[in-house]
Amino acid sequence: MTTQTAPALNCTGLSYSFGDAKAVDGLDLLVGQGEVFGLLGPNGAGKTTTMRAITTLLPVPPGVIEVFGHDAARQKMAVRRLLGYVPQQLSADASLTGRENVQLFARVFDVPRRQRAARVSQALDAVGLGDVAHRLAATYSGGMVRRLELAQALVSAPRLMILDEPTIGLDPIARDSVWERITEIRVAAGMTVLVTTHSMDEADQRCDRLALMHLGRLRALGTPAQLKNELVAHRRESGETGLPPPSLEDVFRHHSGAGLNDPGSGSDEGKGAFRDVRRTRRTASRLG
Numbered sequence: 064m065t066t067q068t069a070p071a072l073n074c075t076g077l078s079y080s081f082g083d084a085k086a087v088d089g090l091d092l093l094v095g096q097g098e099v100f101g102l103l104g105p106n107g108a109g110k111t112t113t114m115r116a117i118t119t120l121l122p123v124p125p126g127v128i129e130v131f132g133h134d135a136a137r138q139k140m141a142v143r144r145l146l147g148y149v150p151q152q153l154s155a156d157a158s159l160t161g162r163e164n165v166q167l168f169a170r171v172f173d174v175p176r177r178q179r180a181a182r183v184s185q186a187l188d189a190v191g192l193g194d195v196a197h198r199l200a201a202t203y204s205g206g207m208v209r210r211l212e213l214a215q216a217l218v219s220a221p222r223l224m225i226l227d228e229p230t231i232g233l234d235p236i237a238r239d240s241v242w243e244r245i246t247e248i249r250v251a252a253g254m255t256v257l258v259t260t261h262s263m264d265e266a267d268q269r270c271d272r273l274a275l276m277h278l279g280r281l282r283a284l285g286t287p288a289q290l291k292n293e294l295v296a297h298r299r300e301s302g303e304t305g306l307p308p309p310s311l312e313d314v315f316r317h318h319s320g321a322g323l324n325d326p327g328s329g330s331d332e333g334k335g336a337f338r339d340v341r342r343t344r345r346t347a348s349r350l351g
């Protein structure tokens with residue numbers, strides 16, 4: 064299989080533990096080229112751990128993760144060259160201008176020196192920051208910072224873009240603006256997108272397929288419509304009648320026993336609380 068025909072991502076039996084705690088437990092995932100694939104689940108489900116393993120930031124054994132046919136353990140650098148990653152944490156430097164932030168990533172990702180200036184400008188234009196690239200990132204709004212982080216990841220022309228909660232803490236207009244840019248770039252560059260979100264609307268409207276994780280395991284997989292239809296069928300078989308058509312939120316409550324925004328559930332109870340505070344603070348400082 065060549066990198067042109069291989070799936071963007073093939074994950075087979077991915078497991079990862081922090082000490083005795085299993086964060087990911089035997090996950091299988093196949094993401095086709097060009098898909099926008101949503102990884103969903105309550106806090107602590109294992110989504111970020113999965114993404115970090117795919118980016119080669121966490122060690123995995125050979126034969127577990129392949130990116131466009133390249134083994135993440137054996138061909139780490141080849142995999143890294145194919146990826147763009149926008150982590151949850153702030154990755155832009157407030158004391159640099161927008162352009163300097165993207166230039167920094169161009170150097171880190173070893174974009175050839177002669178192409179650098181053009182690639183930096185292209186990435187900034189692609190996220191709609193070309194005109195404000197001379198301004199310090201400290202003066203950007205939360206949505207602009209997120210778009211700047213997208214530009215940082217884009218400058219290496221990745222074939223698989225990994226976005227960990229790209230719209231967290233943004234207002235609806237900024238969210239739409241971030242997604243519009245992601246969609247435009249994806250179509251123009253034929254990029255595959257793997258994204259986590261806690262927003263039901265985003266998952267429903269923006270993702271081609273979704274995987275629901277809970278406590279490190281895959282609980283459901285399909286298009287948003289398929290997942291809702293499966294719940295309709297389940298309700299029919301169990302004699303639950305008179306309910307309105309299920310939303311994605313209902314689907315996730317069904318599979319995980321909690322809504323996507325509930326901090327933890329079942330044996331994971333309470334694990335999300337501190338993380339939510341940290342996240343809110345991060346977002347506040349980003350906006351402030």
Ligand SMILES: Nc1ncnc2c1ncn2[C@@H]1O[C@H](COP(=O)(O)OP(=O)(O)OP(=O)(O)O)[C@@H](O)[C@H]1O
Nearest residue numbers: 081086104105106107108109110111112113334338
């Ligand atoms: N560095 C770490 N050290 C110890 N445990 C960790 C570490 N990172 C994650 N975990 C644990 O692994 C599990 C999965 O965490 P992970 O961050 O992958 O979940 P998540 O689905 O991304 O959650 P969220 O939606 O809150 O980002 C959780 O129980 C978490 O507490």
